[in-house]
Amino acid sequence: MPSEFDLIARYFARPTPQAVLGPGDDCALLAPAPGMELAITTDMLVAGTHFLPDTDPRQLGWKTLAVNISDLAAMGARPRWVLLAGSLPKADEAWINAFADGLFACANRYNVDLVGGDTTRGPLNLCVTALGEVPVGQSLRRDHAQAGDDLWISGEPGLAALGLAHLQGRTQLPDALSQRCITALQRPLPRVALGLALRERQLARAAIDVSDGLLADLGHIVECSGIDAEVWQAQLPARPEGADPALARQCQIAGGDDYELLFSAAPEHRAALAALACELELPLWRIGCFVATPPSSASTVRLLDENGQPLPVTHRGFDHFGQDDR
CATH class of the missing domain: 3.90.650.10 (PurM-like C-terminal domain)
Structure with missing residues (x-):
């Protein structure tokens, strides 16, 4: 059975031209462009909560990255780098290979580098941290x-x-x-x-x-x-x-x-x-x-409604710990 580091090297080690130093050391090294602020976001996707357990792994790889890039888009930031952490129930190489294909398809479309992360054994849980750049003082807040x-x-x-x-x-x-x-x-x-x-x-x-x-x-x-x-x-x-x-x-x-x-x-x-x-x-x-x-x-x-009268609303959206009543 491949080790954690074998899996990373085999499926997630790709060139990182936008980074000073990519995966392989204790930290990645990143250099924001002059006059830019870093926009940083992280989202966790948990099987059974954020996606159905039988979701196609290629689609899941895409979505795992896309939902984080979306946060950067909302700030008017240009996506640059991402880190991926995840727990997997087992080292299913066919699943991991398909997941990585989907993840890197999204990364290539939006021109971001995967510069680090972590893997461990456990319930299926995926967490991306995404970083982008926005000119100082110009973010959409x-x-x-x-x-x-x-x-x-x-x-x-x-x-x-x-x-x-x-x-x-x-x-x-x-x-x-x-x-x-x-x-x-x-x-x-x-x-x-x-x-x-x-x-x-x-x-x-x-x-x-x-x-x-x-x-x-x-x-x-x-x-x-x-x-x-x-x-x-x-x-x-x-x-x-x-x-x-x-x-x-x-x-x-x-x-x-x-x-x-x-x-x-x-x-x-x-x-x-x-x-x-x-x-x-x-x-x-x-x-x-x-x-x-x-x-x-x-x-x-x-x-x-069309007459400007308030309509009753029983549900406004998803909340992990209770109803959002804004």
Whole structure:
């Protein structure tokens, strides 16, 4: 049976041209470009919590890296380096080889180097730390949204949650739609180009990626920025044909694993954002606005109907330790 170091050398040792020193020593050595700040994020994926245990390992390799790159995208950072730590129940080389193929396919697409990590025996658990660069003082932060800003979201929120519901047998989707939704769940596309454009062209003030659900993650922006947000149900993207309408709407507003970008932008940038959507071939939807929080009130997110009346919301997103009630 191969040792830990044999597995690392065989499946995870690749050239690291962006690093001063890559894997093989006690630490990697990295040199940020002049005038840049480091953006650093880490996410853990646990079998049975973040992915189904029988998930294809190539898809899992891609997703393990993609969800971390998505955090960098939300900050307007350019991805540079990643570290991978994981526990594996056994040294299944076929599984490890497929996982590494998926991981490096994602790394190559987004031009990042794997510069270190760790492996051990245990329940299947994968943890990536990702590092990116952003010019000093220019990152997209959660605490910069302003009253009067528009609320935008990219892509097709809700597809990943529909895919999970299909795999779990909670709904039955037509073949073409099920494949589209399962792909969205298992092979998300971090919106790096969008994040960079929003930051470089100064089109957004605040941003977050949607990992736990639209309303739940929007709650982090309003809490950090100290303002309220209104989401207009009628302006949400059309629900996919062939899905149960009520479930599809619930997946849009509270489903996780989308990794789309949710961001605030001043109204004068609407034309520029429409042009950017065409340039990137990525739908951008204006789905609400930010408003001042009444005095002595906590910041909140409201879902409104076509008449501007609040709609009841029973579930806003995923929370590991309880319901997120923002």
